[in-house]
Amino acid sequence: MAKKDILLAIEKKREELIRIVRVSGLNSPPAIKHSQELDHLLNVYNEFPTQTTETTSS
Template sequence: MSKKELLERIEKKRAQLIDIVAENGLTSPQAIQFSQELDRLLNSYNSQYIKKCYTPQMS
């Protein structure tokens, strides 16, 4: 999946989540499911396209 496609999926899922929360509440099973799906998309984007700027130092 290209970066553009992934960003489009993230935006679509975010809009869906907003609608679900407005209809069913923040803690509804549907809202939790959509939130988890959005998290997976965001994690995928971060792992593929965001460079790690912070490296923790081992003591």
């Protein structure tokens, strides 16, 4: 999965979570499930290496 795809999935999951919380409440089982799925996506995203390159002076 590309970094761009993960960002899109994160945004979609975040929108779903907001909708579910409005309907079911923050502590409802569906809200907790979606929150955990969002956490997983954020962890996957954070595991991607950064695009910047470090330069060292010799």
